[in-house]
Amino acid sequence: MTLLPPTYDIGKSYEENFSAGPVYASAIPPMRAARKTWSFLGFELSSPIGVPAGPLLNAAYVELYARLGWDVPVYKTVRSVARASHPAPNCLFIATDMLAEADAHTTRTVAPAPQSVGGLTITNSFGMPSMAPDDWQADVRRASGAMRPGQLMVVSVVGTPGADGRDLKDDFAHTAALAKAAGARVIEANFSCPNVASAEGELFRDAQTSAAIVRNIKERIGDTPLIIKIGALPEDHLAAVIEACLPFIDGVAAINTVPLSIVDAAGNQALPGNGRLKSGVCGAAIAGVASEMTGRLLAIRDRLKATFAVVSVGGVMTEDDVDHRLAMGADLVMSATAAMWDPLLASRWKTRQG
Numbered sequence: 202m203t204l205l206p207p208t209y210d211i212g213k214s215y216e217e218n219f220s221a222g223p224v225y226a227s228a229i230p231p232m233r234a235a236r237k238t239w240s241f242l243g244f245e246l247s248s249p250i251g252v253p254a255g256p257l258l259n260a261a262y263v264e265l266y267a268r269l270g271w272d273v274p275v276y277k278t279v280r281s282v283a284r285a286s287h288p289a290p291n292c293l294f295i296a297t298d299m300l301a302e303a304d305a306h307t308t309r310t311v312a313p314a315p316q317s318v319g320g321l322t323i324t325n326s327f328g329m330p331s332m333a334p335d336d337w338q339a340d341v342r343r344a345s346g347a348m349r350p351g352q353l354m355v356v357s358v359v360g361t362p363g364a365d366g367r368d369l370k371d372d373f374a375h376t377a378a379l380a381k382a383a384g385a386r387v388i389e390a391n392f393s394c395p396n397v398a399s400a401e402g403e404l405f406r407d408a409q410t411s412a413a414i415v416r417n418i419k420e421r422i423g424d425t426p427l428i429i430k431i432g433a434l435p436e437d438h439l440a441a442v443i444e445a446c447l448p449f450i451d452g453v454a455a456i457n458t459v460p461l462s463i464v465d466a467a468g469n470q471a472l473p474g475n476g477r478l479k480s481g482v483c484g485a486a487i488a489g490v491a492s493e494m495t496g497r498l499l500a501i502r503d504r505l506k507a508t509f510a511v512v513s514v515g516g517v518m519t520e521d522d523v524d525h526r527l528a529m530g531a532d533l534v535m536s537a538t539a540a541m542w543d544p545l546l547a548s549r550w551k552t553r554q555g
């Protein structure tokens with residue numbers, strides 16, 4: 202399969218994609234009636250396939266992907282204050298050399314566009330831009346309205362230290378409460394973003410701080426299910442984070458992008474601007490790290506006799522990858538990079554189910 206243009210035009214700015222996107226010129230395949238349903242956090246779903254926080258910038262993107270059969274779209278991470286995106290370019294191609302966890306923070310060079318989705322690895326660097334709350338709340342309501350029976354939209358939130366005088370913990374809870382007020386049925390707290398230099402970037406490494414934040418969020422959102430989005434961690438460290446957060450969470454989504462230093466062919470920082478040498482890598486090259494984390498989360502869940510949902514994210518490029526993560530025991534499987542370049546993946550997977 203040759204690589205088609207993505208729904209997010211990587212040659213344009215975030216703002217242009219936000220107002221003019223998504224790019225999609227093909228037909229919408231007919232929606233098939235689900236032959237079996239899937240249960241997730243008490244909701245009945247037509248399939249266990251979703252798009253994680255990122256590629257769905259606003260209601261127009263959420264609506265397109267819902268129509269294309271991605272039954273669990275995640276609304277891109279929002280903040281309690283408006284924040285501009287890092288300047289373009291925001292996505293660059295990287296060679297698909299399979300990464301190991303130990304490769305985090307090493308250096309990779311940009312590469313030409315691959316020929317197929319199987320070789321698709323990118324770095325993405327946006328810095329978690331956000332509309333002002335009034336605007337994203339109205340847009341979240343619009344996006345929720347696009348959900349059909351068997352679909353569930355999740356809203357991703359992040360705290361912004363110092364926003365209107367709130368500390369990180371309080372701002373996380375405040376933002377989650379804003380999402381709930383906008384009708385979010387499930388909230389995801391983003392504890393991992395390699396593309397911001399501030400404290401919210403690697404929270405998932407700190408069990409006590411993560412637990413304090415989810416406790417605070419839970420106090421504000423009550424019975425609305427709460428997922429944490431985290432990056433890769435070794436088994437013991439991961440277990441400590443999960444155990445600390447367990448009383449307050451309903452699910453864990455992993456992984457976010459893997460942080461690497463990205464340089465051009467001459468060895469210079471590839472993305473323009475301060476603090477952008479380090480950038481998150483996603484797509485095919487992170488499949489190994491991501492599926493190991495899924496295995497680790499499932500093993501920890503068994504050992505703790507816990508019931509939190511496991512959302513497998515990272516390097517899911519094909520229908521076989523979806524099946525593989527489901528066979529491991531993941532409750533949901535999500536694709537960001539492949540979903541951008543191959544928006545028909547979910548529909549093909551469903552067709553294959555018969």
Ligand SMILES: Cc1cc2nc3c(=O)[nH]c(=O)nc-3n(C[C@H](O)[C@H](O)[C@H](O)COP(=O)(O)O)c2cc1C
Binds near residue numbers: 256278456487
């Ligand atoms: C364009 C783009 C934007 C992203 N923005 C976010 C974000 O705002 N919040 C977040 O939690 N993850 C974000 N991510 C990370 C994805 O949710 C996902 O964890 C990561 O890309 C790994 O999945 P993949 O290999 O299928 O791309 C973004 C990813 C991409 C490709």
